[in-house]
Amino acid sequence: MKLTSLTTNLTACTMKKIMVTGSIITGLFGAHFVHSQTIAGTDYSSRSHVDKTFDMVGANAFGQHFPAESFTFQDEVTGKTVIALTTSRHHNSKIYQTHPQWTPDGKHIVFRSDRSGKGLAYAISMDSHEITQIASGEDGSSFHLGWETNVAYHFRNDSLIKLDLEALLEDSKAGTIGPKAEYETTIGTIPTQLQPNGMALDRDEESLYFSTRVEEGTSCIYEVDLASGNTTEILTVPFRIGHLQANPYKSGEMMYCWETGGDAPQRMWFASIDEDGQVTNRPLYDESDETWVTHEVFLDQDHIGFNVMGHLDRLQQGDNGIYSLNIRTGDLTFHGQQDWGGYWHTAGTSDLKWIVGDTFNGDIYRIAYGNPAKTTLLTTGHRLTSKSPFSREAHSHHSISPDGQWLLFNSSLLTDSDIMIMPLTDE
Known part of the structure; x- marks a missing residue:
């Protein structure tokens, strides 16, 4: 029975409601499919995924899945193949170059996007190019991936959180996402006044470092023991620290910069921690005034x-x-x-x-x-x-x-x- 054949038996208000919801109501249609989308005799339920395009979805939903939006083209000058992994109207950007981009198994790239209304972290499959939202709420996009373990670390307010990225991505693909708390472990809580603005994961994945501005003109680097959650100050310098990064190949070493937003007096610095906890700090590549x-x-x-x-x-x-x-x-x-x-x-x-x-x-x-x-x-x-x-x-x-x-x-x-x-x- 076509929907139009019922117009003589329905009030205008009832007809409007059916056209908006697309529901089939028992007694009128002889069946009951509350969640179907049958309109003018065609059931669109099987296409329910198509409205979740990169331009339409704005929900801030942990674990939600987005279809691939990749576009492959040949560079007009070099002829080489380039794949645009994102093509939406939203602002998409990779993690800063000092940090790992790929999950340890090489199957996903983690990136930043405002497609859910704010800057958050997402993972894109290297195989299908489908996208999974791995952060929500107040998480932000400052994630540090594990070097060997498929996890991601980030701060939420004063807490350091470890996200089981492997389980999340598997469940999202299978459509079996559980509560967010099932994928998270709180490592520890840091003093409220520290407010981390940089993060580096040690190569052995036993410590995480973060930098913070103590006062105008002074910054510190702190170490969080990932087993105990304890926070320890390891270094103070009389300038603003930026771009803190751990040596991806050797434990106990990190590089950071004197951040000015422009030309620093001495840009690059190198800190190392020995087995006794002694810290050595030194500049790298001594600069001249015209460097x-x-x-x-x-x-x-x-x-x-x-x-x-x-x-x-x-x-x-x-x-x-x-x-x-x-x-x-x-x-x-x-x-x-x-x-x-x-x-x-x-x-x-x-x-x-x-x-x-x-x-x-x-x-x-x-x-x-x-x-x-x-x-x-x-x-x-x-x-x-x-x-x-x-x-x-x-x-x-x-x-x-x-x-x-x-x-x-x-x-x-x-x-x-x-x-x-x-x-x-x-x-």
């Missing part, structure tokens, strides 16, 4: 990569470009420079085979380690209107997967900010 260092990352256990800016006339008078530094010996290796202000961000493979750098207009290059003559343009135009760092377009902040196969980066090519991925080499 502007930025975007330092670990390459392997003994090497860091960083960029010396060349976007101003006065900076071009001295050394500038991408460098790597052996933090044990002090040996410095130059990896090249580009025109129009030069390179900006840095990443490298742990086998010290490749370095990757980008420019202000969003071109990304692969460089043979220590051999600038062997430089390959990978992809272009990810900051279409920019010729300097001072624009609103996405910062690449690119990272390389632990296996050295994939390059992950932010892009403003398609929308305001997306995350994209491409093979690092043609192999």
Whole structure:
């Protein structure tokens, strides 16, 4: 029986209600399907998932699943294949380049998005590109993934939380999400006044470090013992600490920067803790007045990569470009420079085979380690209107997967900010 054939037997109000809800009511239709969506004789119930698109869903729901929104294209200049993992109207960005991006099993990338109404953390499948919301409420997006264990750490108010990411992703895929508390463990509570603004997980996953501003011009680094939850101050410095990162390859070591929002007097610092708990703190790569260092990352256990800016006339008078530094010996290796202000961000493979750098207009290059003559343009135009760092377009902040196969980066090519991925080499 068609819906229209009942109009003579229904009041206008009842008819309106049926058209809005799509329900079939016992007695009128001879059946009872409370949750079906039968309209004009067609049942749309099997398509109930299609309204959960990246533009429509705004619910802040822990564990919810989003369909893939990826788009694969060939770079117009290089011809190389690029995959836009996100393409929605929402602002999407990768975790900052100092921290792990991939879950330890390599199956998911964790990223940030405001698709649920605020900046939260999400995981995207490397296989299907489907997206799972892994944070909700007041969680935010500052998550640190485990190095070997498929978990994620984050602060909620004054509590350090460990999230069982493996169980959450499995349950979300199966559609069997339980209460949020089932996936969380509270490691400990820190003093309210500390207010962490940086986080680093030690390589042995037994300690987590965070930085905080104690007062104007003074910052501290604290250690949280992940077994006991106890918090201990380990270092105080007379400047603002930024970009705290643990050595991914060796326990008890971390790098951080003197954060100014611009050119620091001495950007890079290195702290280590010995077996007796003694802390050694020292600068890395002593800077001159005409040196502007930025975007330092670990390459392997003994090497860091960083960029010396060349976007101003006065900076071009001295050394500038991408460098790597052996933090044990002090040996410095130059990896090249580009025109129009030069390179900006840095990443490298742990086998010290490749370095990757980008420019202000969003071109990304692969460089043979220590051999600038062997430089390959990978992809272009990810900051279409920019010729300097001072624009609103996405910062690449690119990272390389632990296996050295994939390059992950932010892009403003398609929308305001997306995350994209491409093979690092043609192999």
